[in-house]
Amino acid sequence: MATFLCISSYYKGVDFLIACKEAGNTVYLVTSKGLQGKAWPHTHIDEIFYIQEKEDDDWHMEDLIAGTAHLMRSKKIDRIVALDDFDVEKAAHIREIFRLPGMGQTTARHFRDKLAMRVKAQEEGINVPGFSSLFNDDDISQYLSTVPAPWLIKPRGEASATGIKKCHSAEEAWKVINSLGEKRHQYLIEQFRPGDVYHVDAINDNRRVVFCQVSKYVNTPMEVAHGGGIFRSATVMHDSEDDKALQKMNSEVMKAFGMNYSASHTEFIKCHEDGQFYFLETASRVGGANLAEMVEFATGVALWKEWARVESHSATGTDYTIPRKDKKYAGIIISLAKDLRPEYDEFDDDEVVWKLHLDHHVGVIVRSEDHQKVLDLLDKYTQLIRHKFHASVPAKESVR
Numbered sequence: 001m002a003t004f005l006c007i008s009s010y011y012k013g014v015d016f017l018i019a020c021k022e023a024g025n026t027v028y029l030v031t032s033k034g035l036q037g038k039a040w041p042h043t044h045i046d047e048i049f050y051i052q053e054k055e056d057d058d059w060h061m062e063d064l065i066a067g068t069a070h071l072m073r074s075k076k077i078d079r080i081v082a083l084d085d086f087d088v089e090k091a092a093h094i095r096e097i098f099r100l101p102g103m104g105q106t107t108a109r110h111f112r113d114k115l116a117m118r119v120k121a122q123e124e125g126i127n128v129p130g131f132s133s134l135f136n137d138d139d140i141s142q143y144l145s146t147v148p149a150p151w152l153i154k155p156r157g158e159a160s161a162t163g164i165k166k167c168h169s170a171e172e173a174w175k176v177i178n179s180l181g182e183k184r185h186q187y188l189i190e191q192f193r194p195g196d197v198y199h200v201d202a203i204n205d206n207r208r209v210v211f212c213q214v215s216k217y218v219n220t221p222m223e224v225a226h227g228g229g230i231f232r233s234a235t236v237m238h239d240s241e242d243d244k245a246l247q248k249m250n251s252e253v254m255k256a257f258g259m260n261y262s263a264s265h266t267e268f269i270k271c272h273e274d275g276q277f278y279f280l281e282t283a284s285r286v287g288g289a290n291l292a293e294m295v296e297f298a299t300g301v302a303l304w305k306e307w308a309r310v311e312s313h314s315a316t317g318t319d320y321t322i323p324r325k326d327k328k329y330a331g332i333i334i335s336l337a338k339d340l341r342p343e344y345d346e347f348d349d350d351e352v353v354w355k356l357h358l359d360h361h362v363g364v365i366v367r368s369e370d371h372q373k374v375l376d377l378l379d380k381y382t383q384l385i386r387h388k389f390h391a392s393v394p395a396k397e398s399v400r
Helices: 014-022 061-072 085-098 105-109 114-123 137-146 170-179 181-186 221-227 241-257 291-299 303-316 371-388
Strands: 003-008 026-032 047-051 079-082 131-133 151-155 165-167 187-191 195-205 208-217 231-235 262-271 277-283 329-336 352-355 361-368
Touching: 003 014, 003 061, 003 085, 014 026, 014 303, 026 061, 047 061, 061 085, 079 085, 079 303, 085 105, 114 131, 114 187, 114 241, 114 277, 131 137, 137 170, 151 170, 165 170, 170 181, 170 187, 181 187, 195 241, 195 277, 195 291, 195 303, 208 241, 208 291, 231 291, 231 371, 241 262, 241 277, 262 303, 291 303, 291 329, 291 352, 291 361, 329 371, 361 371
Parallel strands: 003 026, 003 079, 026 047
Antiparallel strands: 131 187, 151 165, 151 187, 195 208, 195 262, 208 231, 231 329, 262 277, 329 361, 352 361
């Protein structure tokens, strides 16, 4: 079998590590020193290496490079896998240095850098909201005078809706841009197109999308992050026009961006104004916020496990087959909670199949063969959470 070096600066990917080991592989994990006490599956990891974080909780790449070089003196590494969004570029850098298979730095930028995503998508004829880099003052002035407000100023490298500023006038936009100082090049500006936001969770193998599930946020990530809202998502009606359109569009994005084998989480918006879908962003990882569990309850496909199987088959040159996909419906609701450990007594419907046990959080997943039943239950539990459990905090400027 193969030897995997998994990189994760955040506590996640436990199911990947377990599945990778159960496939017969040797599994090494590199993670942050501050995560030493987390419940990593030690029985399924051959050895864990800890890196001391910098003040911003990131790593010194020199430490990762030196550690990998030292390990490879006695151990042969076949694959590098980044388990978290912020580790995709680290893994790509290591692959480039040690000439290992997988996503290199140029391809990795398509799954980490929001500007690179938009430039590549636009080049390939994929719908994107009007955008501009913040490199050149004349280009910015031209953009602000030709693309209608409002606009979003976004960090190129953050995850989800973190660090986004909404501007309604050129004066306001310039104020935000100038406040960025020497970090201005790390941001972009994009037209805000109100609409419904969808996410497509997929598995690629041998440059083909072999599994794809389309879901829709009931509240957009922007609303949740900046409005203190309640996070909700639900399976889109199977074989509907939206389902078919987004499966096709997701395949186009994966092909354009050079995806070979991995899990992916991609977001699109259906604009209220013109009814068209626009590409927003993608990531070469399993979706966060327990969306993997929601997808599994709807389809029977465990994304972390299947990602590990894809990587394992690719490393050993064997054929991979995705499990049969069920076509049930699932929905998730998660909120910050004012109580340390909320009671779940009132979440008593038979369709409740999962409960979140995390301090100061409340959340459930519901599943049914009836799409409308799922939406009705999400509405019901939203009212319950809002009146009995909900709490909110200001949005962070950065997830780090």
